[in-house]
Every structure is written in structure tokens, then in C-alpha cells.
Amino acid sequence: MIGYLILFSSSFLAATILPFYSEVILYAMLTQGDHIVLLVAIASLGNTLGSVVNWYLGKFILRFKGKRxxxxxxxxxxxxxxxxxxxxxxxxxxxWLPIGGDALTLVAGIMKVRLSIFLILVGIGKSVRYIAVAYFAYISQGMITHWL
Structure with missing residues (x-):
């Protein structure tokens, strides 16, 4: 259970402006034989919710534009x-991109993108990224038969 909490937390923090790498933790958990769908879902949820933090920051950040x-x-x-x-x-x-991805979520807040649209698009992109990480983790471990 603690491993899932660590994965969720690292995925959440990786989506904020803090430098964090959740893919490493996901990869490690996948190579230990944990359930792939659950791990990808936890990582995707955490990362998407972390992006919501950036969206909220963007929504209110221009209020401080005149500050030094x-x-x-x-x-x-x-x-x-x-x-x-x-x-x-x-x-x-x-x-999901490592460079510019967090800025996109911040700008989406500035541009007042509806949260429902934001969640769908960001959730899809981040889920596909974690699915790709899981796929490559299984290939590297020679466990490709788990995908079939």
C-alpha cells in the first residue's frame, strides 16, 4: 500500500513545477510484478491531479503580475x-512532455480553459505516457507475454 502512495505522490509532484520523476518509480514497481493496470491508473491519476494545481495557479497568477x-x-x-x-x-x-508540459498546464489556467476539457485532454496524454512506460518496462524485462 505504501508503494502505491509513493507512486501517486511522485506522479502528483512530477506534474507540478517541482522537479520529480515518477517514471522511475513506476518502472521499478512494474518490474516487481505489480498489477500493470492499477499502477498505470494510479500514476495517471496522480499526474493529472498534479497538473490541476498548475491550472489553478495559472487561473489566478495574473493577479500578481505587477508585483516585483x-x-x-x-x-x-x-x-x-x-x-x-x-x-x-x-x-x-x-x-506530459518533460520540457514545456508544465507550462502548458499553467497557460491553460491563464487562458481559462474549462476544467472538464482540461482533465480529459491532460488525462489522455498523461495516461498514454504511462502506458508507454509500462510497455517498455515489460519489454525490457522480457515479459511481453503479459501484454498479449
Missing amino acids: WFYFKDQQIERMQYWFQRYGQWCLLFA
Whole structure:
């Protein structure tokens, strides 16, 4: 049970602005023979919910734009909004990317993307990523027959 909590927590933290790598923990648990569907579901849920934190931050972050400690410059925000508008909500399917994925979820909050749409698109993208990790974990362990 503690292993599942660790997987959920690491997946959650990996989706926030904190640097964390949940794939390593998922891989390790998969190679120990734990149930693949449950592990992928836990990792996907944790990672998607962690992205919701970024969405909420984005939703309220522009209130602090005039503060001296505010991290983003106006030009950076405008550029992020431009790219998000250009490619639309579908780019949230790529929120799993290690570089730029967290920024997409933050910008989605800034752009006021509906939470229901956000959850569906981000959830699909992150689930596919964890399915791929599980697939490669099983291939590397020679356990491909578990997939058939």
C-alpha cells in the first residue's frame, strides 16, 4: 500500500513545477510484478491531479503580475498565450512532455480553459505516457507475454 502512495505522490509532484520523476518509480514497481493496470491508473491519476494545481495557479497568477517578485515578464506571458491560442486546447495532449508540459498546464489556467476539457485532454496524454512506460518496462524485462 505504501508503494502505491509513493507512486501517486511522485506522479502528483512530477506534474507540478517541482522537479520529480515518477517514471522511475513506476518502472521499478512494474518490474516487481505489480498489477500493470492499477499502477498505470494510479500514476495517471496522480499526474493529472498534479497538473490541476498548475491550472489553478495559472487561473489566478495574473493577479500578481505587477508585483516585483512576479516570475514572468509580460513578453513571456504574451508569447505563451499566442502559442496556446495558435494550437488550441488540443496541445494539452502534450502536457506530459518533460520540457514545456508544465507550462502548458499553467497557460491553460491563464487562458481559462474549462476544467472538464482540461482533465480529459491532460488525462489522455498523461495516461498514454504511462502506458508507454509500462510497455517498455515489460519489454525490457522480457515479459511481453503479459501484454498479449
